[in-house]
Amino acid sequence: MFIHIKPESDSPIYIQLIYQIKKGIITKQLVPGEILPSVRSLAGDIGVNMHTVNKAYKQLEYEGIVLNRKNGFEVKKIEDIKIEESKIKELHSKLTELMIDAAIFQLTDQKVKELKESIRTEILEG
Amino acid sequence: MFIHIKPESDSPIYIQLIYQIKKGIITKQLVPGEILPSVRSLAGDIGVNMHTVNKAYKQLEYEGIVLNRKNGFEVKKIEDIKIEESKIKELHSKLTELMIDAAIFQLTDQKVKELKESIRTEILEG
Amino acid sequence: MFIHIKPESDSPIYIQLIYQIKKGIITKQLVPGEILPSVRSLAGDIGVNMHTVNKAYKQLEYEGIVLNRKNGFEVKKIEDIKIEESKIKELHSKLTELMIDAAIFQLTDQKVKELKESIRTEILEG
């Protein structure tokens, strides 16, 4: 199981789950066509409530990343994942906040580049 | 007044306030040494609760962007603004989420660059 | 075989089956007196569970559309198909919901007419 939840984190558990699963797709630990672990089994494995997992899966479905088949949630092919206008707006706001913080805290381009590199490595390696 | 609050936005009002003020500093609409409008007056001007403005000011103080003087909150010189470890962690998480979303929604580097350019313009102009 | 099931659809498979068979009757791909494929064979052909096919057939029987004969389920003559009070109530609710949605989303009469036309074509041709 590649999913790790930090209960003490500021982000809600279901948000952490969403990004862990997205990361799993990017790193191909989850492959298209595969069925995600069932709501209840994943909940048991990572020690959270069923409804919390369900909320994460539902939002992944809403974002067009998984498909709700009759026998569980299926990972879509990455080419079939399309971004919606509302998601673009969300990314826009987040990026605006980041850029404002980078400016006010005077992060150099070099520093930002390093940060991005280290994140890229983390995502790819686990 | 250069502050605009969207009550229907997903971000809490006090967070919007924080970024509007940071933006004011970056664009030099707020200059170092200047005293921010009083909690009471700003709350009245933009039609939000006093507690909300106070929370925003407190957090700006906590982030080391303003100083709590006897006569109000004073904008620091930008060179005196230092980033704390906890803030770096926060930016790290946010950037990680952004990069994961960019990857899963297959945003091209070109697209991201355009987005950044348009945000840069928005920050500087409006 | 004129039956196509979409496992990723919101409607349950047995409901999709029911409407596919009804469509077959309307378009005369299934003719009165004909025996429907056996539960087992249809389940195999379209790759669904036997129970699912059985449930669909049972409901078609309940709605008075097919007859449960010794040798299988027989398609009735369309003139012999009568609507029950409970089915009228169901159609009533569905139509109410549709009309409410049409009103709230401000679909023009023209738009609705076009939609109905395109559906009519789909039913008859596909």
Next chain:
Amino acid sequence: MFIHIKPESDSPIYIQLIYQIKKGIITKQLVPGEILPSVRSLAGDIGVNMHTVNKAYKQLEYEGIVLNRKNGFEVKKIEDIKIEESKIKELHSKLTELMIDAAIFQLTDQKVKELKESIRTEILEG
């Protein structure tokens, strides 16, 4: 309170709630800019759980019919309500099913027209 829930109905409570609120908007019992009753107060009034009401409100937000302001859910102006592609698909399926049933049960155009008229009256009069 214009909301009536039938616990014995086939539709889930939260779906009933959604349509009751949409009906309230169409009949102008709920006016744009108005804040819906709070999740907890409505839950108390109609005797259902808070989460059930919340689910209905969330879906109304998702369908672009209400806005999640900080002080509650606000009814949008009807002109600002836009239909999404996915909702069109949903209406398409529902209408297809209705038309197939109308055909198989041989409802005359006259009969359908009457049904629509009676529903229109019900919606408008309560």
Next chain:
DNA sequence: GTGGTCTAGACCACC
């Protein structure tokens, strides 16, 4: 006060 998150445990529909 408001909604948002989370847990726990139940029952049901579908496959």
Next chain:
DNA sequence: GTGGTCTAGACCACA
């Protein structure tokens, strides 16, 4: 087995 719905009750963030 799967997810979907509903209840009950807790704690937290925000205004």
